Amino acid sequence: MARIRVNWDNAEIQQMLSGDGGMVDRAVARAAGRTRDRSKANVGRYGRVDTGTMRNSIRSQRLSGRVGVWYEVGTDVYYAMFQHDGTKAHGPRRAKAMRWTSGATIVFAKHVAGVQPAPFLKDALDRLSASDFNL
Numbered sequence: 001m002a003r004i005r006v007n008w009d010n011a012e013i014q015q016m017l018s019g020d021g022g023m024v025d026r027a028v029a030r031a032a033g034r035t036r037d038r039s040k041a042n043v044g045r046y047g048r049v050d051t052g053t054m055r056n057s058i059r060s061q062r063l064s065g066r067v068g069v070w071y072e073v074g075t076d077v078y079y080a081m082f083q084h085d086g087t088k089a090h091g092p093r094r095a096k097a098m099r100w101t102s103g104a105t106i107v108f109a110k111h112v113a114g115v116q117p118a119p120f121l122k123d124a125l126d127r128l129s130a131s132d133f134n135l
Helices: 011-019 023-045 053-057 080-085 120-126
Strands: 002-008 059-065 068-075 098-102 105-109
Touching: 023 053, 023 059, 023 068, 023 120, 053 080, 068 120, 080 120
Parallel strands: none
Antiparallel strands: 002 068, 059 068, 098 105
């Protein structure tokens, strides 16, 4: 899963989480939601929408454990990391050619140029500002 994690484990913040009705938790949840929404918009901005599966799978979720509480924004679609980080030029390792489908067409290739990165998650996180945490 391609993920961007915002976490905290400071005791004072933990007290604020459980203290005043979870104000800090709500603020971080809001920022995670905005990051999720911007990531979805960025997928389209980069022109990486075919069926919409990757864009629709981007979600934010609250997790907790021994080290504290955190929110993750990301997707479980297996090819998202290749879209996000890009790929270099490559060819088959053991076969004579690579094979995949593009719509209804079966494509064979001995070499592909690779995919340019489309950092839709990173760009969304880079746009995060203090106003995104305001309730």
